[in-house]
Amino acid sequence: MERKSAQRFDPLPGRIAHVGGIESLVLDGHRYYFGFDYSSDIVLSPLIDDPEAMAAFASEHMRQTTGTHDMDHWASLVAAATGSSDLAGVAECEFTTEGLRGALPAPESHLLYLLGAATDWDDWFEESPEAERACERLGLDEEDSEFIDQCLRAVQEHGPRARPDEWTVARFHLGAAVRHLPGNWKVLFAPVAEGIANHG
Structure with a gap:
């Protein structure tokens, strides 16, 4: 089955092709994903509220230590970021306006x-x-x-x-x-x- 085209997000200036992973946060009950360079403590992407779009962004603009990867690889990392964080406890990743x-x-x-x-x-x-x-x-x-x-x-x-x-x-x-x-x-x-x- 052909994959539906995900929404595209422009990369942040100067933050393309970094090695990183996926993090997420919740704002007003809505989950947003973002790329993160753990070695440099730098955010790598806009806040993206669609898991498929986050995977597409990462496959195009991010790398891991093993190189570039396809959307399926990144989709698994996006799914893992939904319920956990390597930066903080789950409650600390939830904000309200x-x-x-x-x-x-x-x-x-x-x-x-x-x-x-x-x-x-x-x-x-x-x-x-x-x-x-x-x-x-x-x-x-x-x-x-x-x-x-x-x-x-x-x-x-x-x-x-x-x-x-x-x-x-x-x-x-x-x-x-x-x-x-x-x-x-x-x-x-x-x-x-x-x-x-x-x-x-």
Whole structure:
């Protein structure tokens, strides 16, 4: 029987032919799949809500250590990603728009990890000299993305007004991450920006 043509998704810029596997998350009860490079902690694809389309995308744009593979090979990996994750517990991979909008990402949370993996936590300080100065005053290492966890922890424990420099750094980096999210990641995780604004 001839396989029906799956919906096509464009690859993310600069993330073609990586070695990786398949992960998934649930947003508002709807499951989305995505490619992931475990060796580099980088998201490799848009969020794809159709298993067949995810397999088709991976067969065209991704590899494994054994090379390229056909859709049937990738379909088995997509099926395996439905109920498990190599990145986090199943409950940590479930999100709601209301939750994204209502709270800041917790330090060391899977949400924070995904924001970093989707954007590769690029150096955005040129966009905000104010955040860079706050980072310098705090003595934070700009090359170590874990400083975001440190700033978020301080803000959540003491409040933005008591920790203005930490809040400046955390607010800027989370906002920049949302602005720089690739493909439909930006659309689906846009409520994170509302959560930032709600805590200002």
